[in-house]
Amino acid sequence: MHGILEKTILEPFERLAQQIAQVVPVLVTVFFILLVGGALAYLVRRLTHGALVLLKFDRLVAGTGISGAIERTALFGSPSEFGARVAQGTVWVFIVLFALSAAGTQVTDALVARFVNYIPDFVTAVLVLLLGSAVSKFLSRSALLAAVNAQWAEARFIAGSVRVLLMSLTVVVALEQLRIGRTALLVSFAILFAGIVIAGAIAFGLGGRDLAREWLQSRIQRQPPAEKDPLQHL
């Protein structure tokens, strides 16, 4: 009777106790890492914010468009705060990875390995987005100014189109870098782009047949130069 009791009740308890004894230190370690990490992330946020304020980061990015985008989200008070939050988030990501790594299970190890391998692609994608955003803003503003100075009524539409096309291209390249829906994205973009071109051509050809004819004629036949303002500005 005693043997049966020991086998059916005590032994499973002992095994459970042993397993708990193995897991508890790991959980305590993970909890400790998260606790210290959280404090560290908070510290990094405060330090980064202080440093960015000191470096007048808000003023530096004022003309780049980042400032406006941050304000529009209504989530962050200023570009410096946004930067500080990004730093805090980055620290948090590494702390979570560290904690998962400390757990030492097969699943967490695999997860950590996959994430670490993904970091270069992620960083590249972020850089592509940042660069693409800056370039598209610059080129769209160039187009806007040129169109306004040429007194084209559709100046804003032209500038907006330049911005949308370049940002679309940037997003496709970034997602391609992240290996997200590669084929589908490329095909979608190609269809979208070709669609815009064809739609534009049809609209120009049908909607403005006379204009198209005149334009083509002006390209083919030599026309006298357009009359300029006779004013000598200098």
Add this chain to the structure above:
Amino acid sequence: MTLLKEDLRSRLDQVGEVDIVVGIPSFNNERTIAHVVRAVAGGLAKYFPDRKSVIVNSDGGSTDGTREAVMGADVDHDSLLLVSHKVPTIQRISTPYHGIPGKGSAFRTIFAVTERLNAKACVVVDSDLRSITPHWVELLAAPVLDRGFDYIAPFYLRHKYDGTITNSIIYPMTRTLFGRRIRQPIGGDFGLSGKVASRFLTKDVWETDVARYGIDIWMTLTAMAEDFRVGQSYLGAKLHDAKDPGADLTAMFRQVVSSLFGLMETYEAVWQKVGSSEPVPMFGLPFDVGLEPIPVDVERMKRAYQQGLRDLDGIYRSFLSPSTMEGLVAAAREPGEGFRVPDALWVRLVYEFAAAYHGRLLDRDHLLQSLIPLYLGRTGSFVLDVQIADAVKVEEQIESLAREFEAQKPYLLECWSAPSKRR
């Protein structure tokens, strides 16, 4: 002196010292240059018969027979030097706001010749002039030779609608900044002392955009900023060949205004100390000449202004002060003939643009381009103001604007020291 080639140096050594060097930069000016050379040679013979002089044509690689036209001119070939200056391809495509491509390189060569020949005076005239007379040489050289002046700017008689960049920005700004009232700081024809020519040669601007596109305004502002004796000579009307590259307003405007704003940075310490302005001596007798009437489309200018305010609103609000924006928007609402961009508003606007350029609040090229619609609006407003005014009244109007620029100089200093504070 490596700037001048060996054969030219030998030629100059044969010439020896001279009193006057007259430089004529050229690039494809076959149609007009012979007339310019004849007028210059005539002027030297008539007004300076006892002075030793030399005419230097510095050509930027003309392909149309300019050199043959110079050689074909009926002048004493012993006093005629043909030299060439390099013009990078890019400069031939993107022409400067005034005169020929590579004008800076041409001037540098002419100044180097002036220094080598130890000349007392150097006169530079454009090669596309149709209205030059022998008297111009006297008017530009005599104040230097006989009166001890270092720099003589031209004063042309112009139609009241002409020279609007000069009238609304360049003249009032240069006067406010450096305290000398040179009415046409970017005329194109100048008289200089050998001392100034040598000083210009020591500057490190010859490989920069200043020399490529803004040499005229650079010379005038440098002469004023470095406290040389400056004056101006009345030359009458200026008529030049129809192929004036300055026809492209956007490029011309960017070049001339960026030269001005750039020089404000170079001479920041000088202009910040200047509190008032004074007239500079005028040589020559002002006389009236008939000027062709100029048709101006004010409605087009007003539309450009209104479109600029509508489409570039975000750009303007990123660096202009709220009060300036308010003023601009209010002006745009005025109907028909009531449309005006007042002097005080225009001055604030120009100062805020200069400060934004200095503080790099926006890409500089974009900043200057964004000023063009507002400039056109101001020009339209000026045309409406002076449409029935005579030349005297127009000049009074320009003087009044210049005084407004001077009165608001403290605001410029304030903006300049904290460009982003205005927003």
